[in-house]
Amino acid sequence: VRSTAVVQVAERQLEIHEIPVPVIKPGEALIKIEAAGICGSDHDQFNGNLARAGWSTYPVIPGHEPVGRVVEIGEAARRAWGLALDDLIAVESVVPCQTCPNCVRGLRKFCANRFSYGFMPLSDGSGLNGAFSEYMVLRPNSVVHRVPEGISPEIATMYNPLGAGFDWTIERAGMMPGDSVLILGCGQRGIACAIAARSAGAERVFITGLGQDKIKLDLALKFGADEAINIEESPDLVERLRDLTGGGFVDRVIDTTPGAVAPVLQAVEIVRPGGIVVLAGLKGEAKLEGLAADRIILKAIDVRGVVSVSSWGYQRALSRLAAGDLAELHSHSIPLVDAQRAIELIGTPEATHVAVMPGASTATGTR
Numbered sequence: 001v002r003s004t005a006v007v008q009v010a011e012r013q014l015e016i017h018e019i020p021v022p023v024i025k026p027g028e029a030l031i032k033i034e035a036a037g038i039c040g041s042d043h044d045q046f047n048g049n050l051a052r053a054g055w056s057t058y059p060v061i062p063g064h065e066p067v068g069r070v071v072e073i074g075e076a077a078r079r080a081w082g083l084a085l086d087d088l089i090a091v092e093s094v095v096p097c098q099t100c101p102n103c104v105r106g107l108r109k110f111c112a113n114r115f116s117y118g119f120m121p122l123s124d125g126s127g128l129n130g131a132f133s134e135y136m137v138l139r140p141n142s143v144v145h146r147v148p149e150g151i152s153p154e155i156a157t158m159y160n161p162l163g164a165g166f167d168w169t170i171e172r173a174g175m176m177p178g179d180s181v182l183i184l185g186c187g188q189r190g191i192a193c194a195i196a197a198r199s200a201g202a203e204r205v206f207i208t209g210l211g212q213d214k215i216k217l218d219l220a221l222k223f224g225a226d227e228a229i230n231i232e233e234s235p236d237l238v239e240r241l242r243d244l245t246g247g248g249f250v251d252r253v254i255d256t257t258p259g260a261v262a263p264v265l266q267a268v269e270i271v272r273p274g275g276i277v278v279l280a281g282l283k284g285e286a287k288l289e290g291l292a293a294d295r296i297i298l299k300a301i302d303v304r305g306v307v308s309v310s311s312w313g314y315q316r317a318l319s320r321l322a323a324g325d326l327a328e329l330h331s332h333s334i335p336l337v338d339a340q341r342a343i344e345l346i347g348t349p350e351a352t353h354v355a356v357m358p359g360a361s362t363a364t365g366t367r
């Protein structure tokens with residue numbers, strides 16, 4: 001058996017390869033990929049940013065948000081994961097070693113010896129290490145989550161953005177029922193933060209975006225936000241929030257905006273004394289100018305970074321998806337051979353969630 005796979009051979013260069021499917025060892029499983037979710041990291045991998053940062057090499061099968069069906073499983077793997085043939089599962093990208101100091105401390109996503117699906121070269125093991133492929137080999141120590149009944153594979157791939165929403169808003173920002181939450185940015189993770197805040201009983205949820213983000217802001221309003229703020233119409237965000245809260249502050253701020261540092265300064269202004277600001281949008285190494293550290297001290301606020309998603313977040317996301325009402329967030333299903341198109345869709349105003357579907361022959365989109 002061979003697996004048709006998309007292989008990135010160089011910066012901005014994808015090819016279709018046929019790769020032999022290996023014999024599965026006792027601790028491994030073979031999954032048939034049903035859907036692979038796409039996020040900004042796919043874009044950074046495609047355009048070479050991740051290779052330049054040393055996080056990915058070529059040739060590689062991309063795709064780090066796999067949802068697949070178990071078609072072969074070794075005895076040891078069956079016991080370790082509690083899985084059976086035909087189970088539909090979501091797979092975490094990072095495979096922790098479980099023995100390095102960071103793993104022992106519970107910081108599995110910082111594992112010193114980690115293997116990451118979607119970023120490992122073809123030369124590593126069978127090569128079937130990414131989700132832009134018909135088949136992927138699961139290795140020992142993989143962290144997997146069974147997809148609840150009734151969730152289709154393309155919807156299930158939203159475990160990634162939605163998991164970030166729960167992890168960042170509830171776990172990292174420590175949101176409590178009755179809190180007010182400001183989410184900066186309305187990409188798939190910003191919308192997910194609004195959904196998580198609503199699910200956890202936020203009193204008021206604010207989200208920001210640009211004029212071109214109308215589709216995304218409308219979805220955020222539909223699924224969790226009370227107020228969408230177009231920052232092109234309200235450039236003084238601090239002032240606008242003061243208006244909306246009757247001169248007050250918000251309890252939690254989550255910044256998901258990439259590139260811009262101004263939102264960090266705004267977050268520090270807008271959060272209440274004793275509140276928490278979570279920084280999740282990478283700024284391309286841009287320096288923060290104009291930050292008065294005294295603001296952080298005198299308001300006794302926490303400013304916290306977050307990267308990737310906790311297993312708890314993924315679990316919460318899959319439970320939330322089981323409610324069955326979030327299908328509208330998924331905008332594009334793209335066949336495997338058109339993976340490049342899927343990657344290029346990310347970040348466009350109409351793409352709210354994109355998945356690559358190895359079993360699909362034509363693209364479908366809801367808008």
Ligand SMILES: [Zn+2]
Nearest residue numbers: 038039041065
């Ligand atoms: Zn991703």
Ligand SMILES: [Zn+2]
Nearest residue numbers: 097100103111
């Ligand atoms: Zn480790």
